[in-house]
Amino acid sequence: MTDTAWIDAALTSARPQAVGALLRYFRDLDIAEEAFQNASLRALKSWPQNGPPRDPAAWLIMVGRNVAIDDIRRNRRQQPLPEDEAISDLDDAEARLAERLDGSHYRDDILRLLFICCHPDLPATQQIALALRIVSGLSVKQIARAFLVSEVAMEQRITRAKARVAEADVPFETPGAVERSERLSAVAAMIYLIFNEGYSAGGDTAEIRSPLCEEAIRLARLLLRLFQSEPEIMGLTALLLLQHARAASRFDAAGALVLLDDQDRSRWNRKMIVEGLALIDKAMRHRRSGPYQIQAAIAALHARAEKPEDTDWTQIDLLYGALEIMQPSPVVTLNRAVAVSKVRGAQAALEMIEPLEPRLSNYFHFFGVRGAFLMQLGRNDEARVAFDRAIALANTSAEAAHIRMHLDRLMRDSQPRGAKAGK
Amino acid sequence: MLYAILCYHDEDLVGSWTREQDAAVMKKLAVVQDKLKKQGRLGPVARLLPTTAATTLRKDDPPVVLDGPYAETKEQLLGFYIVDCKDLEEAVDVARDLGNANPGGAYEIRPVGLFEPGDGVK
Numbered sequence: 001m002t003d004t005a006w007i008d009a010a011l012t013s014a015r016p017q018a019v020g021a022l023l024r025y026f027r028d029l030d031i032a033e034e035a036f037q038n039a040s041l042r043a044l045k046s047w048p049q050n051g052p053p054r055d056p057a058a059w060l061i062m063v064g065r066n067v068a069i070d071d072i073r074r075n076r077r078q079q080p081l082p083e084d085e086a087i088s089d090l091d092d093a094e095a096r097l098a099e100r101l102d103g104s105h106y107r108d109d110i111l112r113l114l115f116i117c118c119h120p121d122l123p124a125t126q127q128i129a130l131a132l133r134i135v136s137g138l139s140v141k142q143i144a145r146a147f148l149v150s151e152v153a154m155e156q157r158i159t160r161a162k163a164r165v166a167e168a169d170v171p172f173e174t175p176g177a178v179e180r181s182e183r184l185s186a187v188a189a190m191i192y193l194i195f196n197e198g199y200s201a202g203g204d205t206a207e208i209r210s211p212l213c214e215e216a217i218r219l220a221r222l223l224l225r226l227f228q229s230e231p232e233i234m235g236l237t238a239l240l241l242l243q244h245a246r247a248a249s250r251f252d253a254a255g256a257l258v259l260l261d262d263q264d265r266s267r268w269n270r271k272m273i274v275e276g277l278a279l280i281d282k283a284m285r286h287r288r289s290g291p292y293q294i295q296a297a298i299a300a301l302h303a304r305a306e307k308p309e310d311t312d313w314t315q316i317d318l319l320y321g322a323l324e325i326m327q328p329s330p331v332v333t334l335n336r337a338v339a340v341s342k343v344r345g346a347q348a349a350l351e352m353i354e355p356l357e358p359r360l361s362n363y364f365h366f367f368g369v370r371g372a373f374l375m376q377l378g379r380n381d382e383a384r385v386a387f388d389r390a391i392a393l394a395n396t397s398a399e400a401a402h403i404r405m406h407l408d409r410l411m412r413d414s415q416p417r418g419a420k421a422g423k
Numbered sequence: 424m425l426y427a428i429l430c431y432h433d434e435d436l437v438g439s440w441t442r443e444q445d446a447a448v449m450k451k452l453a454v455v456q457d458k459l460k461k462q463g464r465l466g467p468v469a470r471l472l473p474t475t476a477a478t479t480l481r482k483d484d485p486p487v488v489l490d491g492p493y494a495e496t497k498e499q500l501l502g503f504y505i506v507d508c509k510d511l512e513e514a515v516d517v518a519r520d521l522g523n524a525n526p527g528g529a530y531e532i533r534p535v536g537l538f539e540p541g542d543g544v545k
Contacts, residue, residue, distance in 0.1 A: 005444060012439045013436045218439065221475055224475040225434075225475055228475070229489075229491070234475075237475065274534070275472050282476065282511055
Protein backbone atom coordinates (compact mmCIF):
# COMPACT_ATOMS: atom_id res chain seq x y z
CA MET A 1 0.00 0.00 0.00
CA THR A 2 1.30 3.47 -0.76
CA ASP A 3 1.63 6.12 1.93
CA THR A 4 -1.47 7.99 0.90
CA ALA A 5 -3.59 4.83 0.69
CA TRP A 6 -2.55 3.99 4.23
CA ILE A 7 -3.38 7.48 5.43
CA ASP A 8 -6.75 7.43 3.67
CA ALA A 9 -7.63 4.17 5.40
CA ALA A 10 -6.48 5.55 8.76
CA LEU A 11 -8.52 8.74 8.31
CA THR A 12 -11.61 6.72 7.34
CA SER A 13 -11.35 4.45 10.34
CA ALA A 14 -10.64 7.28 12.81
CA ARG A 15 -13.36 9.52 11.43
CA PRO A 16 -16.45 8.47 13.44
CA GLN A 17 -14.57 8.70 16.72
CA ALA A 18 -12.83 11.96 15.87
CA VAL A 19 -15.85 13.79 14.42
CA GLY A 20 -17.97 12.43 17.30
CA ALA A 21 -15.59 13.87 19.90
CA LEU A 22 -15.25 17.19 18.04
CA LEU A 23 -19.02 17.43 17.86
CA ARG A 24 -19.20 16.98 21.63
CA TYR A 25 -16.67 19.81 22.14
CA PHE A 26 -18.12 22.30 19.70
CA ARG A 27 -21.78 21.22 19.62
CA ASP A 28 -21.93 22.23 15.98
CA LEU A 29 -21.76 19.78 13.14
CA ASP A 30 -20.19 22.20 10.65
CA ILE A 31 -17.44 23.26 13.05
CA ALA A 32 -16.77 19.61 13.96
CA GLU A 33 -16.55 18.55 10.33
CA GLU A 34 -14.34 21.46 9.37
CA ALA A 35 -12.06 20.78 12.33
CA PHE A 36 -11.70 17.17 11.24
CA GLN A 37 -11.05 18.29 7.66
CA ASN A 38 -8.28 20.62 8.78
CA ALA A 39 -6.75 17.95 10.98
CA SER A 40 -6.82 15.51 8.05
CA LEU A 41 -4.99 18.00 5.85
CA ARG A 42 -2.29 18.34 8.50
CA ALA A 43 -2.11 14.57 8.80
CA LEU A 44 -1.45 14.27 5.07
CA LYS A 45 1.49 16.64 5.50
CA SER A 46 2.85 15.40 8.79
CA TRP A 47 2.33 11.62 8.83
CA PRO A 48 4.43 10.74 5.76
CA GLN A 49 7.37 12.66 7.31
CA ASN A 50 7.00 11.82 10.99
CA GLY A 51 5.42 8.41 10.69
CA PRO A 52 1.93 7.50 11.83
CA PRO A 53 0.87 8.54 15.34
CA ARG A 54 0.28 5.72 17.82
CA ASP A 55 -3.39 6.67 18.11
CA PRO A 56 -4.55 8.41 14.91
CA ALA A 57 -7.99 9.28 16.31
CA ALA A 58 -6.51 11.01 19.38
CA TRP A 59 -4.07 12.90 17.15
CA LEU A 60 -6.87 14.09 14.85
CA ILE A 61 -9.09 15.13 17.76
CA MET A 62 -6.29 17.10 19.39
CA VAL A 63 -5.15 18.84 16.22
CA GLY A 64 -8.70 19.45 14.98
CA ARG A 65 -9.65 20.92 18.30
CA ASN A 66 -6.68 23.26 18.47
CA VAL A 67 -7.13 24.50 14.92
CA ALA A 68 -10.84 25.12 15.46
CA ILE A 69 -10.25 26.96 18.74
CA ASP A 70 -7.65 29.17 17.03
CA ASP A 71 -10.16 29.92 14.27
CA ILE A 72 -12.87 30.74 16.76
CA ARG A 73 -10.57 33.05 18.73
CA ARG A 74 -9.48 34.80 15.56
CA ASN A 75 -13.07 35.20 14.37
CA ARG A 76 -14.22 36.44 17.74
CA ARG A 77 -12.26 39.65 17.22
CA GLN A 78 -14.56 40.44 14.30
CA GLN A 79 -17.77 38.84 15.48
CA PRO A 80 -18.87 37.27 18.74
CA LEU A 81 -19.00 33.65 17.62
CA PRO A 82 -19.95 31.31 19.53
CA GLU A 83 -20.13 31.97 23.27
CA ASP A 84 -17.53 30.39 25.51
CA GLU A 85 -20.06 28.22 27.27
CA ALA A 86 -21.14 26.81 23.91
CA ILE A 87 -17.66 25.42 23.52
CA SER A 88 -17.26 22.92 26.29
CA ASP A 89 -14.01 23.01 28.29
CA LEU A 90 -11.70 25.12 26.16
CA ASP A 91 -8.79 24.58 28.53
CA ASP A 92 -6.89 21.59 29.85
CA ALA A 93 -7.82 19.68 26.73
CA GLU A 94 -4.66 17.67 26.60
CA ALA A 95 -4.81 16.58 30.22
CA ARG A 96 -8.26 15.17 29.89
CA LEU A 97 -7.99 13.82 26.40
CA ALA A 98 -6.38 10.50 27.22
CA GLU A 99 -8.90 9.80 29.93
CA ARG A 100 -11.73 10.74 27.63
CA LEU A 101 -10.61 8.57 24.81
CA ASP A 102 -10.82 5.28 26.57
CA GLY A 103 -13.85 4.38 28.59
CA SER A 104 -17.37 4.76 27.40
CA HIS A 105 -17.11 8.43 26.41
CA TYR A 106 -16.16 7.83 22.85
CA ARG A 107 -18.71 5.06 22.53
CA ASP A 108 -21.43 7.60 23.19
CA ASP A 109 -19.72 10.11 20.89
CA ILE A 110 -19.96 7.72 17.96
CA LEU A 111 -23.47 6.67 18.86
CA ARG A 112 -24.53 10.32 19.06
CA LEU A 113 -22.95 11.10 15.71
CA LEU A 114 -24.84 8.20 14.13
CA PHE A 115 -27.99 9.05 16.02
CA ILE A 116 -28.29 12.64 14.85
CA CYS A 117 -28.51 11.25 11.31
CA CYS A 118 -31.63 9.28 12.33
CA HIS A 119 -33.69 12.32 13.27
CA PRO A 120 -37.33 11.27 12.86
CA ASP A 121 -38.11 14.42 10.83
CA LEU A 122 -35.61 13.36 8.20
CA PRO A 123 -36.91 11.15 5.39
CA ALA A 124 -34.98 7.91 5.00
CA THR A 125 -33.04 9.08 1.96
CA GLN A 126 -31.77 12.16 3.84
CA GLN A 127 -30.82 10.09 6.88
CA ILE A 128 -28.71 7.81 4.74
CA ALA A 129 -27.09 10.60 2.76
CA LEU A 130 -26.22 12.48 5.94
CA ALA A 131 -24.72 9.42 7.61
CA LEU A 132 -22.63 8.61 4.56
CA ARG A 133 -21.37 12.18 4.47
CA ILE A 134 -20.62 12.88 8.12
CA VAL A 135 -19.98 9.43 9.62
CA SER A 136 -18.47 7.58 6.68
CA GLY A 137 -16.88 10.64 5.14
CA LEU A 138 -17.82 9.78 1.57
CA SER A 139 -17.63 12.74 -0.78
CA VAL A 140 -20.83 14.29 -2.09
CA LYS A 141 -19.77 13.06 -5.52
CA GLN A 142 -19.46 9.45 -4.29
CA ILE A 143 -22.82 9.60 -2.54
CA ALA A 144 -24.52 11.16 -5.54
CA ARG A 145 -23.15 8.38 -7.71
CA ALA A 146 -24.41 5.68 -5.35
CA PHE A 147 -27.87 7.27 -5.29
CA LEU A 148 -27.86 7.82 -9.05
CA VAL A 149 -28.62 11.53 -8.70
CA SER A 150 -26.66 14.62 -9.71
CA GLU A 151 -24.03 16.06 -7.43
CA VAL A 152 -25.97 19.30 -7.14
CA ALA A 153 -29.13 17.47 -6.06
CA MET A 154 -27.19 15.48 -3.47
CA GLU A 155 -25.46 18.60 -2.17
CA GLN A 156 -28.88 20.17 -1.62
CA ARG A 157 -30.22 17.05 0.04
CA ILE A 158 -27.35 16.98 2.52
CA THR A 159 -27.52 20.71 3.19
CA ARG A 160 -31.24 20.44 3.94
CA ALA A 161 -30.66 17.48 6.22
CA LYS A 162 -27.91 19.31 8.09
CA ALA A 163 -30.09 22.38 8.54
CA ARG A 164 -32.81 20.26 10.05
CA VAL A 165 -30.39 18.49 12.37
CA ALA A 166 -28.98 21.85 13.48
CA GLU A 167 -32.48 23.01 14.49
CA ALA A 168 -33.11 19.82 16.41
CA ASP A 169 -32.15 19.68 20.02
CA VAL A 170 -29.62 16.89 20.32
CA PRO A 171 -28.84 16.18 23.96
CA PHE A 172 -25.12 16.14 24.69
CA GLU A 173 -25.29 14.65 28.15
CA THR A 174 -24.28 11.03 28.49
CA PRO A 175 -27.46 9.10 27.66
CA GLY A 176 -29.16 6.89 30.24
CA ALA A 177 -29.66 3.16 29.66
CA VAL A 178 -33.13 3.47 28.14
CA GLU A 179 -32.17 6.35 25.89
CA ARG A 180 -29.01 4.59 24.81
CA SER A 181 -30.96 1.53 23.81
CA GLU A 182 -33.46 3.66 21.86
CA ARG A 183 -30.60 5.38 20.05
CA LEU A 184 -29.06 2.05 19.34
CA SER A 185 -32.16 0.68 17.66
CA ALA A 186 -32.67 3.86 15.60
CA VAL A 187 -29.08 3.67 14.44
CA ALA A 188 -29.39 -0.06 13.64
CA ALA A 189 -32.44 0.70 11.48
CA MET A 190 -30.55 3.45 9.68
CA ILE A 191 -27.60 1.13 8.96
CA TYR A 192 -30.06 -1.41 7.57
CA LEU A 193 -31.49 1.32 5.32
CA ILE A 194 -28.03 2.10 3.97
CA PHE A 195 -27.55 -1.59 3.24
CA ASN A 196 -30.90 -1.92 1.50
CA GLU A 197 -30.19 1.11 -0.62
CA GLY A 198 -27.29 -0.85 -2.09
CA TYR A 199 -28.94 -4.26 -1.96
CA SER A 200 -32.15 -3.28 -3.74
CA ALA A 201 -30.23 -1.97 -6.74
CA GLY A 202 -30.93 -3.61 -10.08
CA GLY A 203 -28.34 -5.66 -11.97
CA ASP A 204 -27.45 -2.67 -14.12
CA THR A 205 -26.52 -0.52 -11.12
CA ALA A 206 -25.50 -3.16 -8.56
CA GLU A 207 -21.81 -2.58 -9.21
CA ILE A 208 -22.10 1.16 -8.54
CA ARG A 209 -24.29 0.74 -5.49
CA SER A 210 -22.70 -2.22 -3.73
CA PRO A 211 -20.22 0.04 -1.86
CA LEU A 212 -23.30 1.10 0.14
CA CYS A 213 -23.64 -2.51 1.34
CA GLU A 214 -19.98 -2.64 2.27
CA GLU A 215 -20.19 0.66 4.13
CA ALA A 216 -23.25 -0.56 6.04
CA ILE A 217 -21.34 -3.68 7.09
CA ARG A 218 -18.43 -1.54 8.26
CA LEU A 219 -20.78 0.64 10.34
CA ALA A 220 -22.53 -2.42 11.79
CA ARG A 221 -19.18 -3.89 12.85
CA LEU A 222 -18.23 -0.54 14.37
CA LEU A 223 -21.46 -0.48 16.35
CA LEU A 224 -20.95 -4.06 17.51
CA ARG A 225 -17.44 -3.28 18.70
CA LEU A 226 -18.92 -0.50 20.81
CA PHE A 227 -21.83 -2.58 22.10
CA GLN A 228 -20.35 -6.05 22.33
CA SER A 229 -23.13 -7.73 24.26
CA GLU A 230 -26.11 -6.64 22.16
CA PRO A 231 -27.51 -9.73 20.43
CA GLU A 232 -29.58 -7.62 18.02
CA ILE A 233 -26.46 -5.81 16.79
CA MET A 234 -24.80 -9.21 16.34
CA GLY A 235 -27.93 -10.23 14.42
CA LEU A 236 -27.85 -7.09 12.26
CA THR A 237 -24.18 -7.55 11.39
CA ALA A 238 -24.76 -11.23 10.62
CA LEU A 239 -27.79 -10.43 8.47
CA LEU A 240 -25.89 -7.91 6.37
CA LEU A 241 -22.92 -10.25 5.93
CA LEU A 242 -25.07 -13.23 4.95
CA GLN A 243 -27.10 -11.22 2.46
CA HIS A 244 -24.11 -9.51 0.94
CA ALA A 245 -22.30 -12.86 0.63
CA ARG A 246 -24.69 -13.67 -2.24
CA ALA A 247 -23.97 -10.46 -4.17
CA ALA A 248 -21.94 -12.07 -6.95
CA SER A 249 -24.69 -14.54 -7.87
CA ARG A 250 -27.80 -12.36 -7.59
CA PHE A 251 -27.83 -11.18 -11.20
CA ASP A 252 -27.21 -12.98 -14.45
CA ALA A 253 -24.94 -11.70 -17.21
CA ALA A 254 -27.83 -9.72 -18.72
CA GLY A 255 -28.53 -8.09 -15.35
CA ALA A 256 -31.75 -10.01 -14.58
CA LEU A 257 -32.48 -11.02 -11.01
CA VAL A 258 -31.58 -14.64 -10.17
CA LEU A 259 -33.74 -16.22 -7.46
CA LEU A 260 -32.11 -17.93 -4.50
CA ASP A 261 -32.96 -21.41 -5.83
CA ASP A 262 -31.25 -20.70 -9.14
CA GLN A 263 -28.13 -18.96 -7.84
CA ASP A 264 -24.68 -20.45 -8.36
CA ARG A 265 -23.87 -21.18 -4.73
CA SER A 266 -20.17 -21.69 -5.45
CA ARG A 267 -20.00 -17.94 -6.03
CA TRP A 268 -21.26 -17.08 -2.57
CA ASN A 269 -18.61 -15.42 -0.42
CA ARG A 270 -17.60 -18.08 2.14
CA LYS A 271 -15.60 -15.63 4.24
CA MET A 272 -18.65 -13.46 4.88
CA ILE A 273 -20.83 -16.50 5.48
CA VAL A 274 -18.43 -17.91 8.08
CA GLU A 275 -18.38 -14.58 9.93
CA GLY A 276 -22.17 -14.22 9.73
CA LEU A 277 -22.74 -17.74 11.07
CA ALA A 278 -20.28 -17.16 13.92
CA LEU A 279 -22.12 -13.98 14.92
CA ILE A 280 -25.55 -15.64 14.96
CA ASP A 281 -24.15 -18.50 16.97
CA LYS A 282 -22.88 -15.94 19.46
CA ALA A 283 -26.16 -13.99 19.52
CA MET A 284 -28.27 -17.11 20.13
CA ARG A 285 -26.46 -17.77 23.40
CA HIS A 286 -28.11 -14.68 24.86
CA ARG A 287 -31.59 -16.17 24.41
CA ARG A 288 -32.95 -12.67 23.74
CA SER A 289 -34.42 -12.99 20.28
CA GLY A 290 -35.19 -10.04 18.02
CA PRO A 291 -36.13 -9.25 14.42
CA TYR A 292 -32.54 -8.91 13.14
CA GLN A 293 -31.50 -12.18 14.77
CA ILE A 294 -34.46 -14.03 13.27
CA GLN A 295 -33.87 -12.64 9.80
CA ALA A 296 -30.19 -13.51 10.14
CA ALA A 297 -31.11 -17.03 11.25
CA ILE A 298 -33.25 -17.40 8.11
CA ALA A 299 -30.40 -16.15 5.93
CA ALA A 300 -28.11 -18.61 7.76
CA LEU A 301 -30.34 -21.56 6.86
CA HIS A 302 -30.05 -20.60 3.20
CA ALA A 303 -26.28 -20.12 3.55
CA ARG A 304 -25.90 -23.54 5.18
CA ALA A 305 -27.73 -25.40 2.38
CA GLU A 306 -25.21 -26.57 -0.18
CA LYS A 307 -27.97 -27.24 -2.72
CA PRO A 308 -31.39 -25.51 -2.81
CA GLU A 309 -33.11 -28.84 -2.01
CA ASP A 310 -31.09 -29.10 1.22
CA THR A 311 -32.80 -25.96 2.57
CA ASP A 312 -34.57 -26.48 5.89
CA TRP A 313 -37.87 -24.85 4.85
CA THR A 314 -39.73 -26.15 7.91
CA GLN A 315 -37.36 -24.23 10.17
CA ILE A 316 -37.60 -21.15 7.93
CA ASP A 317 -41.41 -21.33 8.15
CA LEU A 318 -41.16 -21.42 11.96
CA LEU A 319 -38.73 -18.49 12.04
CA TYR A 320 -40.99 -16.36 9.82
CA GLY A 321 -43.84 -17.34 12.15
CA ALA A 322 -41.86 -15.95 15.09
CA LEU A 323 -41.03 -12.81 13.10
CA GLU A 324 -44.73 -12.33 12.26
CA ILE A 325 -45.55 -12.25 15.97
CA MET A 326 -42.70 -9.89 16.80
CA GLN A 327 -43.08 -7.55 13.84
CA PRO A 328 -46.40 -8.19 12.10
CA SER A 329 -46.30 -7.03 8.49
CA PRO A 330 -47.84 -8.26 5.25
CA VAL A 331 -44.36 -8.45 3.72
CA VAL A 332 -43.24 -10.88 6.43
CA THR A 333 -46.32 -13.03 5.80
CA LEU A 334 -45.57 -12.94 2.08
CA ASN A 335 -42.06 -14.20 2.74
CA ARG A 336 -43.40 -16.87 5.05
CA ALA A 337 -45.75 -18.04 2.31
CA VAL A 338 -42.76 -18.89 0.13
CA ALA A 339 -41.53 -21.25 2.87
CA VAL A 340 -45.06 -22.61 3.29
CA SER A 341 -45.24 -23.38 -0.44
CA LYS A 342 -42.14 -25.57 -0.07
CA VAL A 343 -43.42 -27.34 3.05
CA ARG A 344 -47.17 -27.62 2.47
CA GLY A 345 -47.57 -26.81 -1.20
CA ALA A 346 -48.64 -23.89 -3.37
CA GLN A 347 -52.35 -24.11 -2.52
CA ALA A 348 -51.77 -23.52 1.21
CA ALA A 349 -49.35 -20.71 0.37
CA LEU A 350 -51.79 -19.06 -2.01
CA GLU A 351 -54.54 -19.12 0.62
CA MET A 352 -52.15 -17.50 3.02
CA ILE A 353 -51.38 -14.53 0.77
CA GLU A 354 -54.84 -13.84 -0.72
CA PRO A 355 -55.93 -11.72 2.28
CA LEU A 356 -52.80 -9.55 1.86
CA GLU A 357 -53.78 -8.19 -1.55
CA PRO A 358 -55.51 -5.00 -0.37
CA ARG A 359 -52.39 -4.00 1.55
CA LEU A 360 -49.86 -5.10 -1.04
CA SER A 361 -51.68 -4.01 -4.19
CA ASN A 362 -48.71 -1.85 -5.21
CA TYR A 363 -46.02 -4.28 -4.25
CA PHE A 364 -44.02 -5.89 -7.02
CA HIS A 365 -43.04 -8.98 -5.03
CA PHE A 366 -46.64 -9.76 -4.08
CA PHE A 367 -47.64 -10.30 -7.69
CA GLY A 368 -44.39 -12.06 -8.55
CA VAL A 369 -44.91 -14.55 -5.72
CA ARG A 370 -48.63 -14.91 -6.45
CA GLY A 371 -47.88 -15.60 -10.10
CA ALA A 372 -45.33 -18.23 -9.14
CA PHE A 373 -47.81 -20.03 -6.85
CA LEU A 374 -50.53 -19.96 -9.52
CA MET A 375 -48.08 -21.27 -12.07
CA GLN A 376 -47.17 -24.17 -9.76
CA LEU A 377 -50.89 -24.96 -9.48
CA GLY A 378 -51.21 -24.97 -13.27
CA ARG A 379 -53.53 -21.93 -13.22
CA ASN A 380 -51.56 -20.36 -16.06
CA ASP A 381 -54.03 -17.71 -17.18
CA GLU A 382 -54.31 -16.28 -13.69
CA ALA A 383 -50.53 -16.54 -13.30
CA ARG A 384 -50.08 -14.48 -16.46
CA VAL A 385 -52.35 -11.74 -15.09
CA ALA A 386 -50.33 -11.64 -11.86
CA PHE A 387 -47.02 -11.51 -13.74
CA ASP A 388 -48.26 -8.70 -15.98
CA ARG A 389 -49.18 -6.78 -12.88
CA ALA A 390 -45.74 -7.47 -11.38
CA ILE A 391 -43.97 -6.13 -14.46
CA ALA A 392 -46.02 -2.96 -14.29
CA LEU A 393 -44.91 -2.52 -10.67
CA ALA A 394 -41.24 -3.53 -11.11
CA ASN A 395 -38.81 -1.09 -9.51
CA THR A 396 -35.79 -2.10 -11.54
CA SER A 397 -35.22 -3.50 -14.99
CA ALA A 398 -33.70 -6.60 -13.32
CA GLU A 399 -37.02 -7.31 -11.59
CA ALA A 400 -38.96 -6.85 -14.80
CA ALA A 401 -36.55 -9.08 -16.72
CA HIS A 402 -36.95 -11.79 -14.12
CA ILE A 403 -40.75 -11.79 -14.41
CA ARG A 404 -40.57 -11.70 -18.20
CA MET A 405 -38.60 -14.94 -17.99
CA HIS A 406 -41.53 -16.53 -16.12
CA LEU A 407 -43.94 -15.22 -18.73
CA ASP A 408 -41.82 -16.65 -21.53
CA ARG A 409 -41.86 -20.00 -19.78
CA LEU A 410 -45.64 -19.83 -19.48
CA MET A 411 -45.93 -19.00 -23.17
CA ARG A 412 -43.70 -21.95 -24.10
CA ASP A 413 -45.65 -24.28 -21.84
CA SER A 414 -49.12 -23.20 -22.81
CA GLN A 415 -48.90 -22.64 -26.56
CA PRO A 416 -47.67 -25.80 -28.23
CA ARG A 417 -48.53 -28.36 -25.60
CA GLY A 418 -51.30 -26.42 -23.88
CA ALA A 419 -53.27 -26.17 -27.14
CA LYS A 420 -53.25 -29.92 -27.61
CA ALA A 421 -53.86 -30.87 -24.01
CA GLY A 422 -56.45 -28.16 -23.61
CA LYS A 423 -54.56 -26.88 -20.59
CA MET B 424 13.16 -23.93 17.82
CA LEU B 425 9.64 -23.27 16.65
CA TYR B 426 8.51 -19.67 16.77
CA ALA B 427 4.94 -18.41 16.88
CA ILE B 428 4.48 -15.07 15.15
CA LEU B 429 1.38 -13.33 16.47
CA CYS B 430 -0.20 -10.69 14.26
CA TYR B 431 -1.35 -7.40 15.78
CA HIS B 432 -2.88 -4.53 13.85
CA ASP B 433 -5.58 -1.88 14.15
CA GLU B 434 -8.74 -3.80 13.35
CA ASP B 435 -10.68 -0.65 12.41
CA LEU B 436 -7.97 0.22 9.96
CA VAL B 437 -7.74 -3.24 8.41
CA GLY B 438 -11.54 -3.26 8.21
CA SER B 439 -11.39 0.03 6.29
CA TRP B 440 -9.22 -1.44 3.56
CA THR B 441 -11.01 -1.83 0.28
CA ARG B 442 -11.32 -5.33 -1.15
CA GLU B 443 -8.49 -4.48 -3.55
CA GLN B 444 -6.20 -3.24 -0.78
CA ASP B 445 -6.95 -6.35 1.30
CA ALA B 446 -6.26 -8.63 -1.66
CA ALA B 447 -3.02 -6.79 -2.42
CA VAL B 448 -1.74 -7.31 1.15
CA MET B 449 -2.76 -10.98 1.14
CA LYS B 450 -0.94 -11.47 -2.15
CA LYS B 451 2.27 -9.98 -0.78
CA LEU B 452 2.01 -12.14 2.33
CA ALA B 453 1.51 -15.22 0.16
CA VAL B 454 4.89 -14.60 -1.47
CA VAL B 455 6.62 -14.72 1.94
CA GLN B 456 4.60 -17.76 3.00
CA ASP B 457 5.39 -19.61 -0.23
CA LYS B 458 9.10 -19.13 0.31
CA LEU B 459 8.84 -20.63 3.82
CA LYS B 460 6.61 -23.40 2.52
CA LYS B 461 9.16 -24.43 -0.10
CA GLN B 462 11.81 -24.57 2.60
CA GLY B 463 9.54 -26.84 4.67
CA ARG B 464 9.49 -24.34 7.52
CA LEU B 465 5.88 -23.19 7.59
CA GLY B 466 3.44 -24.48 10.21
CA PRO B 467 -0.27 -23.56 10.54
CA VAL B 468 -1.37 -20.11 9.39
CA ALA B 469 -4.69 -18.66 10.52
CA ARG B 470 -6.58 -15.46 9.92
CA LEU B 471 -8.99 -14.92 12.78
CA LEU B 472 -12.47 -13.47 12.40
CA PRO B 473 -12.91 -9.90 13.72
CA THR B 474 -12.96 -9.38 17.50
CA THR B 475 -16.71 -8.73 17.18
CA ALA B 476 -17.01 -12.53 16.81
CA ALA B 477 -14.94 -13.16 19.96
CA THR B 478 -16.15 -14.51 23.31
CA THR B 479 -14.07 -14.53 26.48
CA LEU B 480 -14.16 -17.04 29.31
CA ARG B 481 -12.80 -15.49 32.49
CA LYS B 482 -11.48 -18.35 34.57
CA ASP B 483 -12.79 -16.92 37.85
CA ASP B 484 -14.61 -19.11 40.35
CA PRO B 485 -17.19 -19.63 38.94
CA PRO B 486 -16.04 -18.92 35.35
CA VAL B 487 -17.81 -16.07 33.52
CA VAL B 488 -18.54 -15.92 29.79
CA LEU B 489 -18.29 -12.41 28.32
CA ASP B 490 -18.85 -11.05 24.82
CA GLY B 491 -15.91 -9.56 23.02
CA PRO B 492 -12.15 -10.06 23.03
CA TYR B 493 -9.85 -10.32 26.02
CA ALA B 494 -9.09 -6.69 26.82
CA GLU B 495 -7.06 -6.70 30.05
CA THR B 496 -3.39 -5.83 29.94
CA LYS B 497 -2.21 -7.32 33.20
CA GLU B 498 -2.01 -10.87 31.84
CA GLN B 499 0.13 -12.02 28.96
CA LEU B 500 -0.48 -14.35 26.03
CA LEU B 501 1.10 -17.67 26.97
CA GLY B 502 -0.21 -20.11 24.38
CA PHE B 503 -3.06 -21.13 22.15
CA TYR B 504 -5.12 -24.07 20.92
CA ILE B 505 -6.86 -24.75 17.65
CA VAL B 506 -9.89 -26.98 18.31
CA ASP B 507 -12.57 -28.19 15.90
CA CYS B 508 -16.00 -27.49 17.42
CA LYS B 509 -19.49 -27.65 15.96
CA ASP B 510 -20.51 -24.35 17.53
CA LEU B 511 -19.57 -21.70 20.06
CA GLU B 512 -21.33 -23.63 22.84
CA GLU B 513 -19.00 -26.56 22.30
CA ALA B 514 -15.95 -24.28 22.13
CA VAL B 515 -16.94 -22.66 25.44
CA ASP B 516 -17.28 -26.15 26.97
CA VAL B 517 -13.77 -27.05 25.82
CA ALA B 518 -12.48 -23.81 27.33
CA ARG B 519 -14.27 -24.62 30.61
CA ASP B 520 -12.62 -28.04 30.73
CA LEU B 521 -9.23 -26.47 30.12
CA GLY B 522 -10.04 -23.85 32.76
CA ASN B 523 -10.82 -26.54 35.33
CA ALA B 524 -7.40 -28.01 34.70
CA ASN B 525 -5.72 -24.61 34.89
CA PRO B 526 -7.73 -21.95 36.75
CA GLY B 527 -6.94 -18.21 36.71
CA GLY B 528 -6.56 -15.85 33.77
CA ALA B 529 -8.83 -16.15 30.75
CA TYR B 530 -9.38 -17.78 27.39
CA GLU B 531 -10.43 -15.74 24.41
CA ILE B 532 -12.44 -17.88 22.01
CA ARG B 533 -12.21 -16.62 18.45
CA PRO B 534 -13.52 -18.34 15.32
CA VAL B 535 -10.86 -18.96 12.68
CA GLY B 536 -11.78 -17.48 9.30
CA LEU B 537 -8.97 -18.85 7.19
CA PHE B 538 -6.82 -21.84 8.11
CA GLU B 539 -3.88 -23.44 6.36
CA PRO B 540 -2.69 -26.51 8.27
CA GLY B 541 0.88 -26.19 6.90
CA ASP B 542 2.69 -29.52 7.13
CA GLY B 543 6.15 -27.96 6.99
CA VAL B 544 6.98 -28.42 10.67
CA LYS B 545 6.73 -31.62 12.65
